[in-house]
Amino acid sequence: MSETTLSKAPMKKLKVVGISGGLNLRRRLEFMGINIGSVIEKQFSYGNGPVVVKVMNSTLAIGRGMAEKIIVEEEG
Amino acid sequence: MKIVLCGNPNVGKSVVFSYLTGYSAISSNYPGTTVELLKGRAKISSYEFEIIDLPGTYSIAGENKAEKVAKEIIEKGDYDLIIDVVDANNLERNLLFALELISLRRPLILLLNKCDIAKEKGVNIDFEKLEHFLGVRVIPVVATVGIGFNLLEREISRFIEDKTKYISNLSIGGEIGEKWKLIGEIISKVQKIEHKHPGFMERLEIITTTPSTAIPFGIFIMILSFYIIRFIGEGLINKIFDPLFNNFYMRVIEKLDPIIKYDILKFILFGKNPAPMEGFGVLTTGVYIPFVVVLPYIFSFYLVLSILEDIGYLPRLSVVLDRLSHKIGLHGYSTIPLIMGLGCKVPGIFSLRILETDREKLIAASLMFLIAPCMPQTAMIFSILKDWPLIYTIIVFGYIFMVGLIASFFLNKIMKGSSSDLFIEIPPYHKPLFKNLIFKLKLRIKDFIYDAVGMIILGIFLINIIDILGFMEKISSFFAPFFNKVLSLPSQIAIVMTTGFLRKDVSISMLIPFKLSLKEIMVSSFFLVSYLPCLSSMLVLSRELGKKMAAYVIIFNFMVSLIFAYIFSIILSIIL
Numbered sequence: 001m002s003e004t005t006l007s008k009a010p011m012k013k014l015k016v017v018g019i020s021g022g023l024n025l026r027r028r029l030e031f032m033g034i035n036i037g038s039v040i041e042k043q044f045s046y047g048n049g050p051v052v053v054k055v056m057n058s059t060l061a062i063g064r065g066m067a068e069k070i071i072v073e074e075e076g
Numbered sequence: 077m078k079i080v081l082c083g084n085p086n087v088g089k090s091v092v093f094s095y096l097t098g099y100s101a102i103s104s105n106y107p108g109t110t111v112e113l114l115k116g117r118a119k120i121s122s123y124e125f126e127i128i129d130l131p132g133t134y135s136i137a138g139e140n141k142a143e144k145v146a147k148e149i150i151e152k153g154d155y156d157l158i159i160d161v162v163d164a165n166n167l168e169r170n171l172l173f174a175l176e177l178i179s180l181r182r183p184l185i186l187l188l189n190k191c192d193i194a195k196e197k198g199v200n201i202d203f204e205k206l207e208h209f210l211g212v213r214v215i216p217v218v219a220t221v222g223i224g225f226n227l228l229e230r231e232i233s234r235f236i237e238d239k240t241k242y243i244s245n246l247s248i249g250g251e252i253g254e255k256w257k258l259i260g261e262i263i264s265k266v267q268k269i270e271h272k273h274p275g276f277m278e279r280l281e282i283i284t285t286t287p288s289t290a291i292p293f294g295i296f297i298m299i300l301s302f303y304i305i306r307f308i309g310e311g312l313i314n315k316i317f318d319p320l321f322n323n324f325y326m327r328v329i330e331k332l333d334p335i336i337k338y339d340i341l342k343f344i345l346f347g348k349n350p351a352p353m354e355g356f357g358v359l360t361t362g363v364y365i366p367f368v369v370v371l372p373y374i375f376s377f378y379l380v381l382s383i384l385e386d387i388g389y390l391p392r393l394s395v396v397l398d399r400l401s402h403k404i405g406l407h408g409y410s411t412i413p414l415i416m417g418l419g420c421k422v423p424g425i426f427s428l429r430i431l432e433t434d435r436e437k438l439i440a441a442s443l444m445f446l447i448a449p450c451m452p453q454t455a456m457i458f459s460i461l462k463d464w465p466l467i468y469t470i471i472v473f474g475y476i477f478m479v480g481l482i483a484s485f486f487l488n489k490i491m492k493g494s495s496s497d498l499f500i501e502i503p504p505y506h507k508p509l510f511k512n513l514i515f516k517l518k519l520r521i522k523d524f525i526y527d528a529v530g531m532i533i534l535g536i537f538l539i540n541i542i543d544i545l546g547f548m549e550k551i552s553s554f555f556a557p558f559f560n561k562v563l564s565l566p567s568q569i570a571i572v573m574t575t576g577f578l579r580k581d582v583s584i585s586m587l588i589p590f591k592l593s594l595k596e597i598m599v600s601s602f603f604l605v606s607y608l609p610c611l612s613s614m615l616v617l618s619r620e621l622g623k624k625m626a627a628y629v630i631i632f633n634f635m636v637s638l639i640f641a642y643i644f645s646i647i648l649s650i651i652l
Contacts, residue, residue, distance in 0.1 A: 024139055027135075027137065027252075028138070028139070028499065030252045030256075031134040031135040031137075031138060031172060031252075032134060032169065032501070033168070033169050033172070033256065035252065035253060035256060036253075037253075038256070043285070044285055044286060044287055044290075045287070046287045046290075046395070046396075046398065047399065048399060049395075049398050049402075050395055050398045050408065052285055052395065052502070055169070056166070056168040056169050057165060057167070057168060057169065057199070057269075058166050058501055058502075059285075059501065059502040059504075060500070060501055060502065061394075061395045061398070061408070061498055061499070061500050061501075061502055062498070062499055063398065063407055063408075063496075063497025063498035064497070065497045066497040066498075
């Protein structure tokens with residue numbers, strides 16, 4: 001399936017295929033388990049606001065700007 | 077010997093620290109409660125230890141302030157043992173930091189905390205296998221009730237006998253991707269998750285995070301909290317504290333009165349007249365304000381706040397408020413200092429540390445002082461307006477709130493840069509522990525009594541001295557034209573405004589003897605709340621943000637306060 005950003009992706013299990021930000025952003029995401037290849041589940045999206053994702057066993061709220069930099073595709 | 081306590085945010089390090097040292101550290105259910113280093117001493121199986129509690133970090137390679145502090149201490153290496161506190165509900169994510177620590181080849185013990193909640197949720201961890209894979213000792217504990225600490229103590233005495241056994245030789249790749257891969261392999265072998273039917277907490281979770289229900293729920297919680305705080309506060313005042321003061325305390329004071337012969341001393345101690353809010357005696361008003369008017373509200377506010385904190389609602393509220401926060405240059409998590417500031421601005425200023433950029437700190441600091449008064453001032457405004465219908469109290473608070481929003485909206489427009497993004501972990505809901513609630517409540521009430529009561533009494537004492545020396549009129553006549561012409565307030569209240577920043581609750585009570593009209597009370601309350609931060613918060617503000625930034629906040633807020641007090645006065649003369 002086609003790639004999209006986390007902000008636009010459907011509320012499903014998603015695979016991270018790219019992070020289009022600087023090293024700093026990439027690191028912050030990686031520490032929380034959002035790195036290329038990891039599977040995350042988008043749970044909620046607040047309009048133009050943050051998205052809530054499940055990563056491993058934890059729930060993260062990610063601001064819109066950051067969510068636009070995370071490239072995902074639908075998992076299997 | 078020295079032990080470093082570290083781990084991811086919100087794993088319960090502060091609880092472990094309090095347990096080991098007996099030192100009181102505040103713990104809540106959201107990341108970042110500990111923003112500075114805590115040090116304490118502990119005696120474990122007849123050995124003395126110095127224990128350092130680091131702020132929570134996801135990685136030692138991180139870039140934010142807390143992470144840099146943790147990194148510096150961990151890499152400096154002048155300690156004997158690291159205890160890594162790991163959340164059993166979140167083992168996988170927590171293991172990244174654990175692997176980083178293992179790579180340091182320093183003595184290490186893993187404390188697997190919150191095992192009770194993990195079990196309830198169906199998370200089963202094979203501790204022995206985990207020990208085997210990592211090559212370090214893993215001790216399961218439930219820190220909140222102290223289960224497992226005997227095992228930790230036994231382990232520490234073993235450690236003293238042979239330190240080398242506590243250094244793992246697990247080989248770990250340097251790349252973060254390799255680490256996650258290794259973690260994935262370990263997790264697949266040590267952790268099993270059984271599916272459980274969603275309980276009450278899980279359903280609450282869904283209601284409070286699904287956007288369509290989360291926003292109404294958030295509004296509902298805020299309104300409900302307001303009413304509960306007011307209900308408990310007013311109840312305590314009218315049913316307990318005020319009767320106690322009048323029927324017991326004042327009887328004693330009346331007996332004291334004839335004993336004292338000096339008129340000046342009488343004036344200072346018992347005030348101009350016996351009415352507790354008008355006389356301004358050190359022993360009458362000086363006791364009535366802190367203990368009868370303010371303390372009940374301090375109690376009810378911190379009771380409600382502590383429950384919301386411990387359940388874990390605040391991070392959810394910050395998600396709900398994220399979009400709104402961006403309009404004023406902040407992100408959702410900056411609502412945490414604002415909420416702290418509703419109690420007292422001083423802890424609010426400390427919690428500004430959870431914000432990353434100076435721009436956000438400046439806007440949040442300014443907003444914190446403008447958006448709502450602290451609890452002592454709130455209680456005083458409730459008290460001073462209690463003879464009028466509640467709507468006027470609501471108008472005052474509504475106007476203060478609106479001015480805060482307008483000011484920070486404007487600040488966001490004129491300052492360079494933009495708001496950064498929300499990026500937080502939302503902890504699962506916990507049942508609040510009665511023990512922790514009582515502990516926090518006691519700590520916060522103690523803070524109020526130690527810091528505020530003395531200041532209130534001192535403030536009233538100084539006002540009496542100024543009055544006796546006849547400075548009141550001089551100060552009043554100097555500032556009078558301004559208050560008279562600009563804010564249409566009687567010139568005598570200039571004295572309240574000029575000394576008001578020393579202690580704001582006292583200054584609001586000083587308005588009472590002037591028998592002001594409703595409009596005058598409303599305008600003066602607004603102005604007193606916003607024109608300057610109180611003395612203690614000014615000092616803390618300049619220490620936390622630096623003199624220059626503190627000065628910006630203070631000057632900006634002063635101008636906003638002047639302009640909007642003028643507007644308020646005009647609006648009120650039209651509608652009242």
